[in-house]
Amino acid sequence: MEKTIKIYEGKAKIVFETVAPDLLIQYFKDDATAFDATKKGTIKDKGIMNNKISSRLFQILEKEGIPTHFVKILNEREMLIKRVVIIPVEVTIRNIVAGGMSRALGLEEGLKLDCPVLEYHLKNDSLHDPLINEYHIKALKIASLTEIETIKNYSFKVNEILTRFFSSINLDLIDFKLEFGRFKDEEIILADEISPDTCRLWEKTTGKRLDKDRFRRDLGNIEEAYQEVLRRVSK
Numbered sequence: 001m002e003k004t005i006k007i008y009e010g011k012a013k014i015v016f017e018t019v020a021p022d023l024l025i026q027y028f029k030d031d032a033t034a035f036d037a038t039k040k041g042t043i044k045d046k047g048i049m050n051n052k053i054s055s056r057l058f059q060i061l062e063k064e065g066i067p068t069h070f071v072k073i074l075n076e077r078e079m080l081i082k083r084v085v086i087i088p089v090e091v092t093i094r095n096i097v098a099g100g101m102s103r104a105l106g107l108e109e110g111l112k113l114d115c116p117v118l119e120y121h122l123k124n125d126s127l128h129d130p131l132i133n134e135y136h137i138k139a140l141k142i143a144s145l146t147e148i149e150t151i152k153n154y155s156f157k158v159n160e161i162l163t164r165f166f167s168s169i170n171l172d173l174i175d176f177k178l179e180f181g182r183f184k185d186e187e188i189i190l191a192d193e194i195s196p197d198t199c200r201l202w203e204k205t206t207g208k209r210l211d212k213d214r215f216r217r218d219l220g221n222i223e224e225a226y227q228e229v230l231r232r233v234s235k
């Protein structure tokens, strides 16, 4: 499958059309951003690692009954995906307090939550992805009630599947962000990527951070951390 026209370029990925109307190619870049893109850099081979990690995780999720946009991996940096209209909401699930939740509520990072916490953030960089709830989503016609229910059910199920999977490779899934889209105007499916850019992963036995916080907080050994996640995910 060949790329034709570039239709979108984001911070970490580029999306191209193909000759097939319902299929797109998602290209993974090495660019990294944090804090609303005020911090910029590149992580060597991040695109290659995230393409492989995401592909593997989407395959695991599909096998467990979660519909995703993943079709197949094409090469080191490209994945064939179903064309969706992205719902402009980032769904975050948190199992352990870190990052934004720690800052917003003055809680210590590492605090285990009694149950997973689901948050919605409106996808809008200039507004700093504000926290919203289901009423905003419904009232602003961002998604219907049925769609919200589907998104919520899939998100919690993804959390169960990935928590179990990461645990089997000695990683704690602290929190993560998902994006969903409408395929052919009707079906809600999981889209975007799932990688150390979008998940916090701490090594169970040592607490070592194997995710984008190494870039956000200048912790060093960023490439090594992503490589380690890829190595474990590929086992």
Ligand code: UDP
Binding pocket: 090, 092, 098, 099, 100, 101, 129, 175, 176, 177, 196, 197, 198, 199, 200, 212
């Ligand atoms: N996240 C993401 N994209 C964003 C914001 C957050 O993928 O634009 C991920 C982030 O990597 C983490 C989870 O969502 O795994 C929760 O992030 P948080 O809200 O704590 O924000 P941050 O601390 O990254 O500002």
